[in-house]
Amino acid sequence: MELTLLGTGAPNGLPRPGCPCAACAVAVGADARGATAVLIDETLLLDLTPGAAFAAARAGHTLGGVRQVLLSHPHDGPPVEVPAGLPQPGRVPDGRELTLLTGHRVRAVAMDAPGTGYAVTGPDGQRVLYLPPGGSPAGLEEGAVESYDMVLADVVRRPDALARLRAVGAVGPTTDVVAVHIDHDVPPGAEVRRRLAAAGARAVPDGSTLVVGVYEDVPDVPRRTLVLGGARSGKSVEAERRLEAFPEVLYVATGGSRNGDTEWASRVSAHRERRPGSWRTAETCDLVPLLKDDGAPLLIDCLSLWLTDAMDAVGAWDDAEWADGGERELRARVSELTEAVRGARRTVVAVSNEVGSGIVPATASGRRYRDELGRLNAAFAGECEQVVLVVAGQTMVLRG
Numbered sequence: 357m358e359l360t361l362l363g364t365g366a367p368n369g370l371p372r373p374g375c376p377c378a379a380c381a382v383a384v385g386a387d388a389r390g391a392t393a394v395l396i397d398e399t400l401l402l403d404l405t406p407g408a409a410f411a412a413a414r415a416g417h418t419l420g421g422v423r424q425v426l427l428s429h430p431h432d433g434p435p436v437e438v439p440a441g442l443p444q445p446g447r448v449p450d451g452r453e454l455t456l457l458t459g460h461r462v463r464a465v466a467m468d469a470p471g472t473g474y475a476v477t478g479p480d481g482q483r484v485l486y487l488p489p490g491g492s493p494a495g496l497e498e499g500a501v502e503s504y505d506m507v508l509a510d511v512v513r514r515p516d517a518l519a520r521l522r523a524v525g526a527v528g529p530t531t532d533v534v535a536v537h538i539d540h541d542v543p544p545g546a547e548v549r550r551r552l553a554a555a556g557a558r559a560v561p562d563g564s565t566l567v568v569g570v571y572e573d574v575p576d577v578p579r580r581t582l583v584l585g586g587a588r589s590g591k592s593v594e595a596e597r598r599l600e601a602f603p604e605v606l607y608v609a610t611g612g613s614r615n616g617d618t619e620w621a622s623r624v625s626a627h628r629e630r631r632p633g634s635w636r637t638a639e640t641c642d643l644v645p646l647l648k649d650d651g652a653p654l655l656i657d658c659l660s661l662w663l664t665d666a667m668d669a670v671g672a673w674d675d676a677e678w679a680d681g682g683e684r685e686l687r688a689r690v691s692e693l694t695e696a697v698r699g700a701r702r703t704v705v706a707v708s709n710e711v712g713s714g715i716v717p718a719t720a721s722g723r724r725y726r727d728e729l730g731r732l733n734a735a736f737a738g739e740c741e742q743v744v745l746v747v748a749g750q751t752m753v754l755r756g
Contacts, residue, residue, distance in 0.1 A: 357478035357568040359506070364412035364562055365389030366539035367431065367489060371407075373528075379540035386561045387544035392536040394486060394508060399458045401425045401442075402474055402486050409439045415563035424456055428488035429471035436662055447472050467491040475504075482568045485510070485526070489537035491519030496524045503528035505568050511535040511557045512542055515600035516632055518555060523603035532572055534558035550753070553577075555601035573628040578742035578756055579703055584733060585746035592657055594746050602703070604652040605635045608643065610661040628706045639664040647696035653703035660709040663725070663732055672728070673721045690732055697739040708733050710745065 363369070370389040371380030383389070391405040396460060398421045405411075412419050425438075425445035438444060448454060448464035450472065455461050459479030471488030478484075483502065485691060487493070487509040499610050503526055509517055512535060521527040535548075535557050552559055556577045556665045560566065581598060585591030599605045635655075638646070641662050656662075670685040671677030697704065712730045717723045737743045742756030 357397055357476070357480070357482050357484060358565060359394055359484065359508075359568065360398075360412070360417050360565045361508075361534075361536070361560060361562060362393040362408055362415065363390030363405055363537050364392055364538055364560065364564075366537050367391050367429070368539075370538060370540060370541060370544065375540065377540055379543045383540070383544045387462040389538055389562055389703055392489070395419070395422070395476070396476060396484070396734045397458065397460070399423050399456065400460055400462065400476065401445075403428050404436050404438065404442075406436055411563065412566070415565065418567075423458065424454070424462070425475060426462065427472075428474065428486065429491070434630055440734065448474075466494045468494040478568070482506075484568060485521075486536075487514075487517060489539075490514060493526075496520055496526070499743050503531055505530075506534065506566070507530045508534050508536045511552060511555055511583075511601065512538060512548065513595075515555055517650075518601040519603045519632065519634065522601070527740075532566075532568075534566065545732045547751075550751070551597065554598045557601070565567055570736070577742070580697060580700060580740040581705045581742045581744070581756075582733070582737045582740045583705065583707045583744055583746060584586070584737075584754075585707075586710055586714075588750040589746045590751075591707050591709075591746040594744065594751050595655055595657065595705045595747075598705050599653050599655055600632060602653055606646070606652050606654050607635050607637045608646060608654055608656045609637060609639045610641050610643075610656065610658060610665065611639075644692055644696045647693075647700045647702075649702070649705065651702055653705070656704065656706040658707040658709065659732060659736060660711075660729055662693075663729055667725065667728065672724060675720070678724070686728065690728075690735060694735045694739055697736060704740075706736065706740075708736070 359450055368393055371383040390411060392403060393405045393408050394402040395417060398417055401422045419439060419442055422442055425443050427445050427447050448466050450466040453461060453463040459687050461477045463475045465475055467473055467488060469491045471491045473487045473491060473493055476484045484506045485504045489510050492514050511518060533556060535552050542551055548559060573647045583591050583595045584615050623714055664687050666686060670682040672682050672686060711726050717726055743754040745752045745754055
């Protein structure tokens with residue numbers, strides 16, 4: 357099958373008309389996107405948008421051969437004019453299947469939000485799944501026998517849809533995941549490409565023609581990532597965002613519960629509320645066994661609290677104990693941790709504080725902690741394919 361993306365943006369397009377936000381301000385040239393519409397084999401049109409005929413012409417195609425027009429979501433605003441010769445658009449009831457004279461089969465997929473998804477099987481047996489804006493499939497069956505060759509979805513706003521599809525095998529290692537319905541949630545250009553790459557997806561400009569089944573050089577999801585940042589920089593959000601599109605993540609909280617500390621309890625609660633419900637949580641500083649085991653991706657938040665626990669255990673705050681074997685024991689613990697990271701086969705995203713650029717601590721123990729955290733971060737980063745620094749909510753890639 358051959359797909360031409362006449363548009364790849366949200367229903368209002370990008371930039372949104374009259375929107376003064378920073379993302380819309382820089383959405384120009386190749387980063388400007390019309391409302392998403394997909395032309396399949398010049399026979400089937402998914403979503404009719406304003407200017408679809410002109411968009412097709414700009415891409416070197418015509419709508420003259422279209423035999424079916426299907427809508428995936430309610431359209432707000434003025435009615436869209438149907439070009440002459442084009443069939444009247446409609447929606448298919450959930451679960452129903454159409455068979456076109458061209459040999460394409462289209463099945464309507466139920467969503468958890470207003471709209472309809474479409475699973476299209478071509479005459480050659482290739483399978484494509486197209487999801488509406490803000491939608492995720494509902495009632496997915498466990499252990500789907502066959503994965504889709506290509507998925508077009510709202511990856512930025514609904515990464516959990518991708519996680520659900522991966523959980524049942526509908527999205528596999530060879531599935532080409534293309535982001536559509538792109539809105540102003542993320543600055544266009546390099547930032548949206550970076551976020552999509554972390555989810556194993558990509559974006560293409562309006563007018564792109566994609567051949568289903570052809571290998572695309574999509575960046576691999578890094579197996580080990582270290583996310584650094586200062587207090588309230590957004591580092592934990594960045595780490596969580598990297599795994600939102602994957603099922604069964606194990607969130608490793610190294611800070612414990614701290615009974616009686618209401619401020620800490622409030623922080624923990626805020627973290628839990630924004631995590632997907634399918635994630636599991638383990639409160640532990642015993643990271644080495646988890647890193648050595650196979651299994652679901654690990655999100656470790658954070659290494660700085662792991663270090664606090666390790667320094668407590670070796671008596672690092674007491675100068676005499678530090679000199680009498682405490683320093684040597686801490687070095688051994690850090691070495692064991694980094695060796696476990698080096699051998700890890702599961703996906704790992706770890707968070708740590710970057711504290712070496714601020715005020716010099718007034719106490720010897722504070723300076724010792726600062727120095728040891730710097731050493732730990734450097735050693736851990738040396739075993740990671742990707743290292744990023746988050747400043748004021750903005751992510752800068754240091755490696756990978």
